[in-house]
Amino acid sequence: MTDTPCKITVTRRLPAEIELRLADLFDVTLCQDDRPMSPEDLIAAARDSDVIASTLGDRLNAEFFASAGDRLKLVANFGAGVDHIDLKAAISHGVTVTNTPSVLAEDAADMAMALILAVPRRLVEGVKALEAGKFTGWSPTWMLGHSVRGKKLGIIGLGRVGQAVARRARAFGLSVHYHSRNRINPHVENELEATYWESLDQMLARVDIVSVNCPHTPATYHLLSARRLKLLHPDAFVVNVSRSEIIDEAALAEMIEKGQLAGAGLDVTNPSPTVSRRLMRLPNVVMLPHMASATRESRLDMGERMLINIKMFIDGHKPPDRVIPEFL
Structure with missing residues (x-):
């Protein structure tokens, strides 16, 4: 200079x-x-x-x-x-x-974990039910969600944020699976008790919750395409605190509408108002305004x-x- x-x-x-x-x-x-x-x-x-x-x-x-x-x-x-x-x-x-x-890795991981808990346990649905006056008393069959303990978490991108998510997930009893461009250091992999999948398709077919933690690049645009989303079983959830472009959100919305996926937690969403409105209307989708690093x-x-x-x-x-x- x-x-x-x-x-x-x-x-x-x-x-x-x-x-x-x-x-x-x-x-x-x-x-x-x-x-x-x-x-x-x-x-x-x-x-x-x-x-x-x-x-x-x-x-x-x-x-x-x-x-x-x-x-x-x-x-x-x-x-x-x-x-x-x-x-x-x-x-x-x-x-x-x-x-x-x-x-921002730790704060982003906190938000990912919050969504991993919020969607299966229907936290936002519960709040909305209270606000709408729909809660008339405890019932053994009302507002049933899914436990996360014992479930398989598939992390896409085990970098700083992904590893921080994995540490939190283990504390909640989730088993950690991951797919990354490169396999991580064996010592870190052992510490996280993480199972590496070279094939993203094979991992998606076997996990219950997917956490997207990779950066958006030309190679990761719509990495979770309609074809790949269909590999998930109908009770699976998708969480994204990275970039909306990594998921084909129009396909995601359609599959949740049809009951082909159990729900999603999205801190980032497609800028298209049509896609965003479709997702926002779904009771089993938690959408946030890009808050993962907002501390x-x-x-x-x-x-x-x-x-x-x-x-x-x-x-x-x-x-x-x-x-x-x-x-x-």
Whole structure:
């Protein structure tokens, strides 16, 4: 970087402590209204910035990098997922991309486990029944759900979040099965008492609950396709705290409507209003507004990680969380 002050544009509101530190350290333009920037405003900001501190809602595609000009050198993403950034385009235009991995694994796993419990035990249905005045007293046969103890949990993607889910699942008496691009270290596998399946199809045919914890990449788009969802038995549940694109949610909705699946817990959902409304109407689907990492602790940790990446980059060092497409 040059000796001139580094100019940073932050695209959304961040925790006040993080914004204060950014303002103390850099020449920073903060977001005031906490609304996503338009593509035109993003490009204008990039032309006047050395660093864009981006978030999930920013579509930094090939057109963005082609139009950003020569000043932009770093996209410091506030978040672990980078599927909204065209990494190849960034690299071709000399722009480094960083993210904030690891810090949200535990909170995301907490939410996955909450959904793993909430859907089979019909927690949201119970709350709605109380609110609607439908509960007239205890009955031996009313609002029966399913136990999770003794069930088989199939985790898709046994990275940081997947392993944290596995540890929680074992405490609730679930047996852990997993499918990942690469088999994990045998010591970790033994610690988790996890069974590896090279074939995703074979794992899906044998588990009771599926937890999606892999990143969204071109290779994982609709990884849980209509064909694969049909491999699950009718009493199986699907939980997703990763990205909605990994599941064919139209097929998921249809199968739950027909009783071919027992339900789903979704922290992320298809942006299509038609698909979302179909899922939302189903009593055995718990839908959340992308809350898995929404804790104060995670957001502060993400901000600190982002600050470290920016400071290291500006000081002429390789930032610790540089995103390399081949490693995703």
